[in-house]
Amino acid sequence: MDSFGAKGTLKVADSEYEIFRLAAVEGAEKLPYSLKVLLENLLRTEDGANITAEHVKALAAWDPEAEPNTEIQFTPARVIMQDFTGVPCVVDLATMREAVKDLGGDPKRVNPLAPAELVIDHSVQIDSFGNPNAIERNMEIEYQRNGERYQFLRWGQTAFDDFKVVPPGMGIVHQVNIERLARTIMTREVDGVLRAYPDTCVGTDSHTTMVNGLGVLGWGVGGIEAEAAMLGQPVSMLIPRVVGFKLTGEIPAGATATDVVLTITEMLRKHGVVGKFVEFYGEGVGKVPLANRATIGNMSPEFGSTAAIFPIDDITLDYLRLTGRSEEQVALVEAYTKEQGLWHDPSKEPVFSEYLELDLSTVVPSIAGPKRPQDRIELSDSKAQFRKDLHNYVDAPVTAEEAGSFPASDAPETNIGDEQPEGQEPIKRVSAAAGAEGRESKPVEVTMEDGREFDLDHGAVSIASITSCTNTSNPSVMLAAAVLARNAVEKGLASKPWVKTSIAPGSKVVTDYYEKSGLIEYLEKIGFYVVGYGCATCIGNSGPLEPEISQAIQDNDLSVTAVLSGNRNFEGRINPDVKMNYLASPPLVIAYALAGTMDFDFEKDALGTDAEGNEVFLKDIWPDPAEVQRIIDSSIDTKMFDDSYSTVFEGDERWKSLPTPEGDTFAWDSESTYVRKPPYFEGMTAQPEPVKDIEGARVLALLGDSVTTDHISPAGSFKSDSPAGQYLIANGVDRKDFNSYGSRRGNHEVMIRGTFANIRLRNQLLDGVEGGFTRDFTQEGGPQSTIYDASVNYEKAGTPLVVLAGKEYGSGSSRDWAAKGTALLGVRAVIAESYERIHRSNLIGMGVLPLQYPQGESAATLGLDGTETFSIAGVTELNEGTTPKTVKVTATKDNGSTVEFDAILRIDTPGEADYYRNGGILQYVLRSLAAK
Known part of the structure; x- marks a missing residue:
């Protein structure tokens, strides 16, 4: 649809491109850079259903003072992944192919609909160091540890359309992104016409925001959201507040870009930018080299913002040329951004929701x-x-x-x-x-x-x-x-x-x-x-x-x-x-x-x-x-970039010699301890079951403030006597071959056993104990147990679980297993004082209810110690197509006394409500594909 008559033609040299002109929408010229990118996205994807003319008008009429309350559907141009988070994405896509077939659909319908690229960069470990052979030895060990995963990814590269893999040893995902994969302005043939539009992306790593330094709007999402984006689902979001960050001056001789970024991180974390866009502007922007912009954008998750973006200017064009982008591409970027009002003009001060300023000359080591x-x-x-x-x-x-x-x-x-x-x-x-x-x-x-x-x-x-x-x-x-x-x-x-x-x-x-x-x-x-x-x-x-x-x-x-x-x-x-x-x-x-x-x-x-x-x-x-x-x-010089990236998808002899499975569906190996078919779609029906209230739930973990996804999600190595270690030993894996949790993300059996198993986790159900432990109330007196073993007993008893938490629950990296593991342990709801954006969204994506204590309340102020039995009522209102603002929580103590409060239901958009009603985002997408 083109309700605003925005569709037009842009001529650049001898080429013509179809574009959607922002000037066609009243108010567009006043928007900050980042919201102009979102506005173009809505104009181009308007379909009268998910994206309507009203959405376009709401964004064009953005009120910088307003708190976010208007939902829009953002359709990223592409998806980027790293191998730790990317493997489960490909596992899920492979599983969805089989599930679509089971529901009577065509498995080949499960394909990335947006370009998807995966860079294998998270698996190399520093075993050898301080000697000339270190790099070769570390790569040899990397292939020994991860060969099974790498074979699976090679299958994915051949089985799925529009899915590319950058093999090990090429670089870090975000640097490969800015140096080669990012288009800045995308082109794609649509109905026989070449269309140009801003490059936007979501990535399965929170530091995807590094590409913001190149003027590309993008941020980290959980693997769950990334899979949905690959399958054509827009990312549901609220029109954000935008913080204008003015830069003046120049970095002094004794300081570095790192010092600048640590200063900005401290300032923005103190100011409070969670869920907001940060946009840099002012005369000082032109003094910030592209690499420094990328460094600043990279740290966006550390401030807590969704994105931290720099507009496009001559510095951007110079970097595109340096890194080997074609002159035709550079000309398109310049022409398109100037035509659309996306080119940075330091003399103009956009209107923002909030303002900060840093004189770069004041930065110290x-x-x-x-x-x-x-x-x-x-x-x-x-x-x-x-x-x-x-x-x-x-x-x-x-x-x-x-x-x-x-x-x-x-x-x-x-x-x-x-x-x-x-x-x-x-x-x-x-x-x-x-x-x-x-x-x-x-x-x-x-x-x-x-x-x-x-x-x-x-x-x-x-x-x-x-x-x-x-x-x-x-x-x-x-x-x-x-x-x-x-x-x-x-x-x-x-x-x-x-x-x-x-x-x-x-x-x-x-x-x-x-x-x-x-x-x-x-x-x-x-x-x-x-x-x-x-x-x-x-x-x-x-x-x-x-x-x-x-x-x-x-x-x-x-x-x-x-x-x-x-x-x-x-x-x-x-x-x-x-x-x-x-x-x-x-x-x-x-x-x-x-x-x-x-x-x-x-x-x-x-x-x-x-x-x-x-x-x-x-x-x-x-x-x-x-x-x-x-x-x-x-x-x-440019030749370095051309030489390094000319074979970016080919890999070395180790990669080329990996035996690669073939076929539209993956041949799962029942003996594999790296790649297993997950249980998400087992017994799934064509229509979702009605949502139910939660009764008789027990507390799996009572947690404090700033519990990060590092605390929740399995990461690093693990011992023989841990549940994950015991599972591998039972499956014939020697201790020396355990590898890390990250390398086994494609095996849900390992990952469930490592969820909440961080050595520094402090579960307040236990006094002075660190690590993945809890009390098991299926046993007399609630003795200490591992979180995994307790969850197994709760499942046998038919007891649902809840997690109680403090402020900023789920901050840190966008880890899909923090939500997947939580759901597979049997946790039906989390009650926290506040959430970090991505993890709250991912919990809904896995069918877990995110609830928030009433303002100013916490487990401590309500007198909850985690030994109570919980019921949550009012969730069934979702079956009527509406989302309640609050639900009633009743905690019953051993002596029969109760604590009651109205918890805020943090399902923030209608799209998230649809996902929850379906039991999760993947089930929602799967039913949509099967229905077609």
Whole structure:
């Protein structure tokens, strides 16, 4: 439909494109950039049913002051996935093909209707490090661990239309996205006509927002929503508030893009932007290089915003040219955005809902930690702040669940050893306890097999890793790290012998410019060898520490630290031996490897001495920004991008030689412990059963504030005595072959057993117990049990389950298994004080009811301790086609007394109500496909 007469033609050089002109809609010109992109989306997809003229008018008449209350249906142009979250998507698509067939439909109807691309980047682990063979060895181990999954993904690439896979070793999904996959302006043939429209995307990773730096509107969704988007379902959303973030000034010489992003993260988290769009504008935007824009966009989930977008301008076009996009494409991007009022004009100040401003010249070097990305610390205060924070960690013992949670066979095979820069004596007895007066200290003597000797203490930097999508996409910080390494080597400095050092670039282009600049040799001299092209340390794939170091930490309960150039540093995420985790720029990662301890003041403490015996401070080796820029200009060119990406979907010999199954439906292997057919559609009927109220429910977990999807979703490695470990052993898998939860996301049996099993989860049904445990009220007295085992007993007893939680429940990465696992454990409802956007949506997508306590109330204020039996009444109103604002919750205590309250029903849109009525989003889509 074209109610507004917006359809027209745009001529660019010798080509003509069909476009939908925003100027046809009154009020469009006043909208912020991001809402103009949404408006075009509605104009183009108007069908009179899901997307109507009224929706278009409502968006054009957007009131910046209003609270979001108008639902629209956003149809992303494409979907992007990484392999941890992408495997279950493909598993579900394969299962849906069979289910459609069972319901009398054509299995080939289950195909991505929007282009879908999957980048395998989450599976490489740093087993080998500090040596020239590290990258090859890590990739060999990666294929050994993940061959079964990779075969399945190769089947998907051949079986499904419009689905492409980027094999392992090419780069990190978000960097591959901005450097090659993102179109900025899409073109597609529709009814014989070439149509142009803004590139938009959703991704199965929360840092999909990195592409916002390129002017592409997109954000992370759960795998559940991504599957629906691939199958043509629009994403249901409320027209958001838009926060205008004005940038002025320029970054000063001592600061980096990472410092800017940590500053912005702190500001926006403090301001409160959950569920909002953030849009950058102002004169300072033109001073922000594209790579810095991508770094800022990447951290959107850390502020809590849905998106954090930069408009398109000359900087965008320059980047498109640099990364090898064709001149025709660049010309289209410029012509289209200028025609549609999407080109950035710094002289105009759009109207926003809220305003913030940052003068970039005020940014100072910073780190963030020890457990949240928004907890920014000025570098000059880092030592003092570490000493304050250390009190919270020295009395937190390493649990049995943590100790030795990496398989013994995964111990590092090689390390830095005694190799030092020329002219310097091998390090012998050194200490991470030097100058430890005035704080907790427990120096422990460690002797390594290769002869290294040192004292390890609280605060020792055990991991220093340049890793993650956030910064490894950015030449300014990557080359700054390399220059700092060169300067350090020339001064005779070396990484401390207890530090596990690594570089995991976002793409092969990084290695190309490191080699062309001649700086890679200096990084290697201080132990920073390339270990793989993947997320690595930032997602918990740091690999184990060396055995002697790990043992010393566990035996003495040392609170050691990790420093990484990533975006996430939640508790228990980086490495099971490491309690305190800090985010820092790549050059500061190297500086901390040189210092060897977080108990270090870079202004006052010397990093070492040079050949003449002079003390060397960080300021003496800090890179000159002008030199870094000269190296960027002379070392990076378009040919690098063309060479790296010319075979992006082909893979190496390992990939090409994988045996690939064939056929429209997948031949499930009953012996597989990696890929299993999930039970979502078993017994499903063509019409949904009526929704029922919940009676006699028990509490599976009583949780506090800021429980993240990392706490809920299975992640990292696991032990033999865990439910997941017991399942694998029962299925003939040796301990050394367990791999990680992430690698087994295609097996629901493993994932259910790991849901709520995070080593740092604190279930308040138990006193002083951490990990995946609860009380099992099917047994007399409610004894302690694993959450999985208790859930099995509840299911046998026919008892539904609820979870009680605090504020910001489900914050963090968009993890579909946080919702899938919750549903498969038998949880029918979650009652929380507040939710993070994606997880609330995913719970509905899996048929779990998200409820919210009345304003100002909580489990504590209502006197709930989790031993009660719950009933939830009023849900059946959904059967009448309406969504109640509240439902009545009654909690009955053992003595028969009751607590009653009206919980807010957080089904926010009619589309979400449809999903819940169908038992979940996949069931809804499946019934739609079968009906056709």
